[in-house]
Amino acid sequence: MAAETYLPTMPAVRKKKPKPELSYRKQWALQLLLLFITFISLFPILWIVSLSIDPSGIARPTELRLIPPGASLSAYQKVLDQPTNNPITFAELAFNSFRLAFGVAFFSVAIGVGAAYVFSRFNITGQQVLMLAILTVLMLPAIGSIAPLYVLLNKIKIGVGPADTLRNSLYGVGLAITSGALPFAIWNLKGYLDTIPRDLEEAARIDGATINQTFVRIILPLATPALAVTGFLGFLSGWTEFALSWQFLSKVEDFTLSMALWNMTGQYSGQVPWSNFAAMALLVALPVSVVYLVLQKYIVGGLTIGSVK
Amino acid sequence: MATLSGQSQSGSRFANWWLRTSTTRIAWLYLLPAFLVMGFITFYPLFYQVWMSTTDYGVANLRVDAPLPNRADQSEACNTNMQGKCTWGVLDNYRQIFSGELPVAISNFNFWGVLTFNLVWTLSNVPFHVIIGVLVAVLLNTKGLWFKRVYRAIFVLPIVIPSLVVAVVWRNMFDPDYGSINQLLTAVNQFFGGDAVTWRWLDQVNPPFSFIPLPLSFFALLIANLWLGWPFMTIVATGALQSIPTDLYEAAAIDGASGVQQFFAITVPLIRPAMIPAAVLGMITTFNLFNLIYMLSGGGPLRQTEILVTTAYRLVNENRLYGVAAAFSVIIFFVLLGLTLVTNYITRATERYDDN
Structure with a gap:
């Protein structure tokens, strides 16, 4: 710092016209290449956006158009009213997805952070075995345990009807998603807690703070970014969960956004106009995409930190 | 105290x-x-x-008060179920999966074919992601390049869109009659005086290249997953690139090293510690990429692009063979364990190389 303060007094060496760091020919060649990559990256997004504002209401698009003539938001209106043939509104679908996603996010973080704290800071008997067990589960895809989860949740009755089992409810699906999200939350949070220096906690312990006080007053505030990111990833896994809901749920009032979206695609779509499908896809993606965009820096960093360990 | x-x-x-x-x-x-x-x-x-996985768990055992499924030691039940031919053994589900003779005939069910395709799928995707991701990151790291921030902001978009939405959108994009891929190819082809392109991306059985025994839908999946996969690698590589001190390149340039030589002598070794964990993560993700395959190709045509997790899901969702599905998932577990051990071994080996 001291050296820098003397710098201005030194004679400044300046070029009159700074030469561009990159020759113009190279610059234009690179720009062309990058524009091509940009086109490829944006093509699906532009296609779906322009489809969603197509007012013609025809079943299938016959040509590529960036801005269809007479662009309107009528497809969004139809989707918000009733996206599929099932008697359920967009708001109800979104509420189901939100409950599922929020439940998974809340419970995986609330339960996971305690375990992550122990794995990061304590050395109790059997800890290695437990951590290894969690790592093993982490490796398994959620669909890898769909058969036992389906069978077991089907044995738990929560109502009077023959189909009123935990399997056939959002709670059952939530439990099943949490079973995959919780190990990830523990591991991701542990990875972050490992990067927090221990000095603060040790100072607090010397000042007479108990373990609980250290956890609440020091660890939790410092880990807030990681809690937010892990919570968001849990939310994302609930919001976009498809395979388990599609297999488990049969009551229309329990259906989620992802199930409705799949109902509007491919062989199930029937005569649903693709402009409605496009509007639906954008409505499902938009809320989580915006949050992801904001948190993206922390998420990518966290994911690779976790996989190094 | x-x-x-x-x-x-x-x-x-x-x-x-x-x-x-x-x-x-x-x-x-x-x-x-x-x-x-x-x-x-x-x-x-x-x-x-x-x-x-050791039982013949089926629909009949699902109800709350249903009887337990049969196992090998229950010879009585075995006799009634198998019409006197008592063939049910503890490992029968596994035997049936490996041999393809399932209790319910499933056409084109072939475990070894699925396993091979799953490995080919993973190994063909991830190298492309890493190579393209690193090259774009290097490109974007060029000194004096215009609009760097704009490009970086755009290239992150494929990551932030949920894979579920990406999968259904790409499925419609590959539609032979109304999809935007064929429409775009038609526009390009007609510009050069050609005909309309009507490739049947998702259901053409004949392989497009005679020397690659994979259907056209494999290439459709490859294109969609390429779009999806490289930006993550670019982000990781960008982070690693920015931590390389520039004087290394300056010293190399003074010594007369060309751009390509600098890339292989400085960039590659220095970003490898960051790229290997990212590649391992990409491998595991691609290996279990359920949404894209289930929704884009549906495993078709003729189950040629089915991977292990989509097969396990179909065993439950379509065939309702819970016992067989359980055995299948146990097999997936061991395959993944093997894959993890191999990638761990490779990671460790390269780490040791770095230390030298």
């Missing part, structure tokens, strides 16, 4: 132990919620799955 230990010495042995283990007790208290919840919804189902 002195007074505490003094008290415990005068107290009983139990009080002594109680004080000594107070930290451990609190640790277990913190661990308990996760321990209980995971015990019930993660580990118990996994052990149950192993038991299920």
Whole structure:
């Protein structure tokens, strides 16, 4: 710092016209290449956006158009009213997805952070075995345990009807998603807690703070970014969960956004106009995409930190 | 502290132990919620799955008060179910999966074919992601390049869109009659005086290249997953690139090293520690890429692009063979374990190389 303060007094060496760091020919060649990559990256997004504002209401698009003539938001209106043939509104679908996603996010973080704290800071008997067990589960895809989860949740009755089992409810699906999200939350949070220096906690312990006080007053505030990111990833896994809901749920009032979206695609779509499908896809993606965009820096960093360990 | 230990010495042995283990007790208290919840919804189902895989668990055993499924030792039930030919053994589900002779005939079911395709799928995707990702990151790291921030902001978009939405959108894009891929190819082709392109991306059975025995839908999946996969690698590589000191390149340039030489002598070795974990993560993700394959190609045509997780899902969702599906998932577990051990070995080996 001291050296820098003397710098201005030194004679400044300046070029009159700074030469561009990159020759113009190279610059234009690179720009062309990058524009091509940009086109490829944006093509699906532009296609779906322009489809969603197509007012013609025809079943299938016959040509590529960036801005269809007479662009309107009528497809969004139809989707918000009733996206599929099932008697359920967009708001109800979104509420189901939100409950599922929020439940998974809340419970995986609330339960996971305690375990992550122990794995990061304590050395109790059997800890290695437990951590290894969690790592093993982490490796398994959620669909890898769909058969036992389906069978077991089907044995738990929560109502009077023959189909009123935990399997056939959002709670059952939530439990099943949490079973995959919780190990990830523990591991991701542990990875972050490992990067927090221990000095603060040790100072607090010397000042007479108990373990609980250290956890609440020091660890939790410092880990807030990681809690937010892990919570968001849990939310994302609930919001976009498809395979388990599609297999488990049969009551229309329990259906989620992802199930409705799949109902509007491919062989199930029937005569649903693709402009409605496009509007639906954008409505499902938009809320989580915006949050992801904001948190993206922390998420990518966290994911690779976790996989190094 | 002195007074505490003094008290415990005068107290009983139990009080002594109680004080000594107070930290451990609190640790277990913190661990308990996760321990209980995971015990019930993660580990118990996994052990149950192993038991299920030794039974002929089917629709008849689903109800709350339904009888337990059959196992090898229940010869009586075995006789009634198998019409006297008592062939049900503990490992029968596994035998049936490996041989393809399932209790319900599933056309084109071939475990070894699926396993091979799954590995080919993973190994063909991830290298492309890493190579393209690193090249774009290097491109974007060029000094004096215009609009760097704009490009970086655009290239992150494929990551932030949920894979579920990406999968359904690409499925419609590959539609032979109304999809935007054929429409775009038609526009390009007609510009050069050609005809309309009507490739049947998702259901053409004949392989497009005679020397690659994979259907056209494999290439459709490859294109969609390429779009999806490279930006993650670019982000990781950009982070690593920015931590390389520029004087290394300056020194190399003074010594007369060309751009390509600098890339292989400086960039590649220095970003490898960051790229290898990212590549391992990409491998595991691609290996289990359920949404894209289930929704884009549906495993078709003729189950040629089915991967292990989509096959397991179909066994439950379409065939309702819960016992077979459980056995299939146990097999997936061991395949993944093998894959993890191999990638770990490779990672370690390269780490050692870095230390030298």
